[in-house]
Amino acid sequence: MKFIILSSITGLLFALSVFILKCESGKVLVYPVDGSHWINMKVLLEELHSKGHDITVIRPSSSLYITEHPDMYTSIVIEDGIDNISNFFEEYLNKTMAVQRGEASVLTFLKIQMGFLSMISNAHLLSCNIVSRIIEDKELIKRLQDERYDLVLTDPAMAGGVVLAHYLKLPLVLNVRWITSGEGHFAIAPSPLSYIPVPGTGFSDKMSFLQRVKNSIFSMIILFQDRFMVGPHYKALCKKYFNKDCDIVSLLQEADIWLMRLDFVFEFPRPTMPNVAYIGGFQCKPSQPLSEDLESFVQSSGEHGFIIMSLGTLVNSLPVDTADKIAAVFAKLPQKVIWRHLGPSPSTLGNNTLLVKWMPQNDLLAHSKIKAFVAHGGTNGVQEAIYHGVPVLGIPLFFDQSDNLMRIQAKGAAIILELSQLNGHTFKQTLMKLLTDNSYSTNMQRLSSLHRDQPMKPLETAVFWIEYVMRNKGATHLRTQSYRMPWYSYHSADVLLFLFGIAAVLMFTTGTFIRYVCHRACGKRKMKNE
Template identity: 50%
Template sequence: MNPAALVTLVVLLCSSSLGNGGKVLVFPVDGSHWVNMKVIIEELHSRGHEITVLRPTDTWYIQSDSPHYKSITIESPAGFDEKFFGSFITTMLNLRRQGGSFWARLSLEYELVSKFYNMHAKVMELMGQIFDDAKLMQSLHDTKYDLVLTDPAIGGGVLLGHRLGLPLVFNVRWTVQGEGHQAIAPAPLSYVPIPGTELTDKMTFPQRIKNVVYYFFTVFQMWYVTDSNYKPFVHRYFGSDVHYMELFQAADIWLMRNDFTFEFPRPTMPNIVYMSGFQCKPSKPLPKELEDFVQSAGEHGIIIMTLGTLVKNLPQDITEDIASAFAELPQKVIWRHQGKRPSTLGNNTLILDWLPQNDLLGHPKTRVFVAHGGTNGIQEAIYHGVPLVGLPLMFDQPDNFFRMKARGVAKVLDIATMNKDVFLEALKEVLYEPSYREKMKALSRLQRDQPMKPLDLAIFWIEYVMRHKGAPHLRTESYKMSNIQYYCIDVAAFLLAVILLIFTVFISAMKFLWRKMFSRSKAKKE
């Protein structure tokens, strides 16, 4: 084929893909959730789809200008501003360090529940403004989007998708009621642990008691945090006979950000698609200065430490202990830290405001990853086969790290009681006990051993929903049933009534026959 013909063919192919592209409206969640949503957006854009992202005014990660999407900024906050989360994290850390007393624990839970309540209240205010903006809603209708892609950790995208009458695809780990599976799939409490219990799928009798107690505690949280915010809104805009969770359960596809290298075995549903590690990719070469520092570690290798996007710095005494422990190791350390420089910092430790996490995790000299336990970081550690030392802080992080601990690939510390000696001992254990690395390498092989790349799988199902205008044949209609119908309480009551009726008739018949026989016997005697 001559060059001119080849160029023509490429242009035609590109034009064809762009011509077949769909229109996707994205309602994301900020912070680390946006980091993985952005991966999907960029891939959709590369395949010729037109993306529009809705963003509030207080966003700090979701940029208004991007080569991969257009944005619509709603002139209202959604409770996700950086200052809010910064102060919240500081408060949570201080409460945890007060010790393990009942009142400290109660204060911690109260603070967490209160913040979530306020956050969802802000989201409902934002959605009310969107729904009441006739011009904006008409514009969204007229654009004729093919679907809404959203993260159901907040309900804004779910509500908007139903208001516009569009198919829904979730990029999901959590919904407004907790872990995603709980909203759509059966979850027997006998072997499906409630997040936060730090239990596996193999529970003893006392552990099952704990699991059931935690379940009822989460029900109370849902009643206070989500029911009180979402019920009035949904009744106002969708009707008094609609429960807000019905709108979540009616989603077409649930793109689940984990799989069973991370989850314990449990029931699932046909419209749940597992895409664990979809954001992971092979490492790229490091910048020269960083590569030189890594190579200077020699055979000892390097340790990476970062506590994610929300934690700018830790209390000073903790950073001093961490720096002092690092200084006693022969490994080189790359630490993402934006607070005051510790006075105990050793010559082997490089402090950065930002680090290329994926590229460092994929480097052959990386030995240990010290992390806070966000899903993204753990999935990247699994992908690259790097064992972990955990400093979980809040939200799902303790639960995430418990799963890694149960698989023998992580040593987990309590930041409330951690000191230099405890941290140093944990580092040495993971560095020099081969089982941590061996088990993580095995977990990495399991995660990678898939028929197609997780990101390709996610895009396939998004485009599937576009092609077929939804996927109702994969979605159970059980969410339309009442609890009485779902648990067959009405059937049990009916069968019990039939049994009682038969038993009553039988007893009555026996009494009648007995009286007959008794009366005949009496007549003969007379």
């Protein structure tokens, strides 16, 4: 009898807990970006799912990493007809290295860069076409409207999700560092070019006069790209579907919350806004046990420890001759090496080097025997290195990687080796400096300590603000009105002109009055003399 009563009470409590969870859960429409961007977006979705939220993911049919995951989210697949572009990046890398080695002409380099910019422009055009296909599909758009989502969560590096959120009139949360016109802060916060480096310059917040000149030029180049190469694609969407004059930057500025994938252990101090929440390192987590074979390989390194090397998701391997030189250096080290390398096995590969197609990077970086991380400088990898306190030898390839590495190099926790300098001698010299100079490890461990010393974990911060937007149907009270001001009002040019006008009138009036008085006094004196 007691067992039956206890079972009934347990069942009732379970039913109540499900009801309460159902009441507190929200409906999230997710519009992600593929590649490494999806890797960190997925971390957010896993946490939201664990909190009981109902998630729908819109993904293109050509996705490399965004797969079906019915136990965590519902998928809406949009046919896009896009081919795999991963080979483009390897070809671009090979050609860029050839130019930097002097094996190709400057004209070839310019053609490569134009091809790269054209590819980026086409990627945004395809993103716009997918959004247009969604909006034009009356059955799909009605389904999305009928679902009554609480918000749209998107990565604005490709801003299709921003446009869709605006069309559906839903609150918008951005999982962001990059937007269509560069780094996200430049669209929402005051960004003086005197001490805030523009992406691509490789500068810190301490710039000389000539560096500030270059910083300003890079800013103009980014504005040119946004205005003439990327912006027009989104401008066409705005013109087609909205009854107001807008562009993608103005739509981004209307986002409720910006979940910024960095923190000020990594970033240089700068002005920010109240609707920006910093979640740098949110994808980092305590390690899981390694597989038996991998743990055995790591333990065999003894007191020398091991090194890992990975160049991210877009580049599977370096050119054959470069890979051979790196493998030869690794072969002479007392450390063991785990190297993510999908190309041909280097001819100089040593017995101490294990080539893998995939590695549990976070778990390896957390291992007690890790000594160094040879990396391309992607945001995820850099933040994982900071979280676990592992010094970095950085080989930047493209995008934001050089700037990411420069930030930790400026703090004494990394060394950058440019592609143009990469050969057997320089690689060995740089790697040995990282391994033998304890200051790099000490500085990175200090950054790790600072990063972890927060009132809330970054992932908890991210989920809090997403749920905050759900509870409050947006966060418009955190958005500044400066975005709606014309440039002359924002910079008070009209006020300065008005005050200058008043000063000019006063000066003219005073001058005229003084001239009149002097002229009158001179006239009276002349009459007396006569």
